[in-house]
Amino acid sequence: MLDFITWTFNxxxxxxxxxxxxxxxxxxxxxxxxxxxxxxxFRHEGAPEKWVGSLFVYxxxxxxxxxxxxxxxxxxxxxxxxxxxxxLKVWEGGLASHGGAIGIVIAILLYSKYVTxxxxxxxxxxxxxxxxxxxALIRMGxxxxxxIYGGPTDLPWGFSFIDxxxxxxxxxxxxxxxxxxxxxxxEALCYLALFVMLMLMYWKWNAxxxxxxxxxxxxxxxxxxxxxxxxxxxxxxPWEVGMIESIGMNMGQLLSVPFVIVGVILIVRALxxxxxxxxxxxxxxxxx
Numbered sequence: 532m533l534d535f536i537t538w539t540f541n542x543x544x545x546x547x548x549x550x551x552x553x554x555x556x557x558x559x560x561x562x563x564x565x566x567x568x569x570x571x572x573f574r575h576e577g578a579p580e581k582w583v584g585s586l587f588v589y590x591x592x593x594x595x596x597x598x599x600x601x602x603x604x605x606x607x608x609x610x611x612x613x614x615x616x617x618x619l620k621v622w623e624g625g626l627a628s629h630g631g632a633i634g635i636v637i638a639i640l641l642y643s644k645y646v647t648x649x650x651x652x653x654x655x656x657x658x659x660x661x662x663x664x665x666x667a668l669i670r671m672g673x674x675x676x677x678x679i680y681g682g683p684t685d686l687p688w689g690f691s692f693i694d695x696x697x698x699x700x701x702x703x704x705x706x707x708x709x710x711x712x713x714x715x716x717x718e719a720l721c722y723l724a725l726f727v728m729l730m731l732m733y734w735k736w737n738a739x740x741x742x743x744x745x746x747x748x749x750x751x752x753x754x755x756x757x758x759x760x761x762x763x764x765x766x767x768x769p770w771e772v773g774m775i776e777s778i779g780m781n782m783g784q785l786l787s788v789p790f791v792i793v794g795v796i797l798i799v800r801a802l803x804x805x806x807x808x809x810x811x812x813x814x815x816x817x818x819x
Contacts, residue, residue: 601630681712750794
């Protein structure tokens with residue numbers, strides 16, 4: 532019987548003449564698939580085609596800067612406050628999903644004001660449908676990178692990761708961790724299940740007729756899953772150990788709570804109001 536899985540996957544897909552990592556490939560595939568899904572939604576409803584391209588730019592920029600600044604301010608401000616020039620060194624690592632979420636929310640508020648001129652919930656209800664799929668691929672990228680894994684476990688699906696992954700990729704002998712919870716896979720599976728649910732809500736159940744319902748379910752389910760999985764995930768920063776001892780939560784859990792609360796409020800609000808249809812005069816035509 533299998534005791535645990537020894538994970539020696541190479542994070543690099545191509546090493547020369549240029550380096551291409553599986554993480555970057557997963558990220559790119561996720562955004563391209565997400566773009567295609569949103570494009571089909573806009574086309575299905577007859578929304579102006581050029582809105583899709585604008586939305587893609589807003590989301591990509593917001594995700595990048597939001598995730599980066601989220602890491603800087605939520606997890607490592609003690610360091611970056613003394614090394615401001617390092618904030619832009621994204622190639623050294625450091626992105627936070629909660630920061631990315633906040634960045635996207637701000638971007639959609641601006642996008643709704645200057646592009647669609649519509650209630651932001653209209654955009655949120657469509658944009659969030661492919662997001663769990665993107666998140667699942669990113670978590671698989673984390674698995675390929677031997678990062679963001681959980682604490683020790685004796686379960687047969689525990690993974691032994693390479694702890695010195697950078698040195699190993701340059702020829703050193705691997706230093707393996709004890710078998711750990713593959714929390715990247717836990718999150719990816721939860722996100723894929725949520726993706727299927729949101730696709731059904733939009734394409735089969737017409738949940739978009741109740742503004743904010745899809746967005747609310749997205750927030751509630753995704754961040755509830757994130758909150759629970761954090762219990763078996765290693766802390767990202769050493770100071771979080773003291774945080775857990777004092778309030779019983781790490782930073783990832785604390786940041787998840789407001790998203791869950793907002794999600795529940797959106798669901799209750801959407802279900803308490805009558806469904807409505809939003810039609811555009813010209814099928815997938817350019818805005819005048």
